[in-house]
Amino acid sequence: RRRRRSVQGSEDHDRASRRPLRQVITRPCSKVVIKFLAIMQKNGYIGDFEVIDDHRGGKICIELIGRLNKAGVISPRFDATHVELENWQSRLLPSRLFGHVVLTTSQGIMDHHEAMSKQVGGKILGFFF
Numbered sequence: 001r002r003r004r005r006s007v008q009g010s011e012d013h014d015r016a017s018r019r020p021l022r023q024v025i026t027r028p029c030s031k032v033v034i035k036f037l038a039i040m041q042k043n044g045y046i047g048d049f050e051v052i053d054d055h056r057g058g059k060i061c062i063e064l065i066g067r068l069n070k071a072g073v074i075s076p077r078f079d080a081t082h083v084e085l086e087n088w089q090s091r092l093l094p095s096r097l098f099g100h101v102v103l104t105t106s107q108g109i110m111d112h113h114e115a116m117s118k119q120v121g122g123k124i125l126g127f128f129f
């Protein structure tokens with residue numbers, strides 16, 4: 001019996017959502033992506049990750065632990081002072097107690113909690129929760 005492709009696609013999606021991925025490979029690799037992943041790992045959202053050098057753009061194999069709901073990149077990279085970080089936090093994150101906004105500052109790449117404590121601003125890279 002033949003089924004429509006849309007029905008079959010939705011069933012495949014349901015099966016995939018019931019069986020969450022344990023690893024994901026992303027490419028290309030850059031220093032900014034590695035530092036972004038290190039912040040996610042430090043906060044317990046992902047497990048270990050491994051950089052694979054294939055003499056092209058590089059790949060990263062990331063071990064997922066099931067805590068990450070959403071991760072996003074902000075393009076263009078908007079400027080944000082340490083006073084404006086509270087506003088960006090409320091715009092990007094679902095709750096004040098939940099998630100992190102990652103930004104690049106003159107003191108390196110850090111999340112918004114660390115930037116507020118050091119009272120530095122920078123450019124918004126992305127968010128995750």
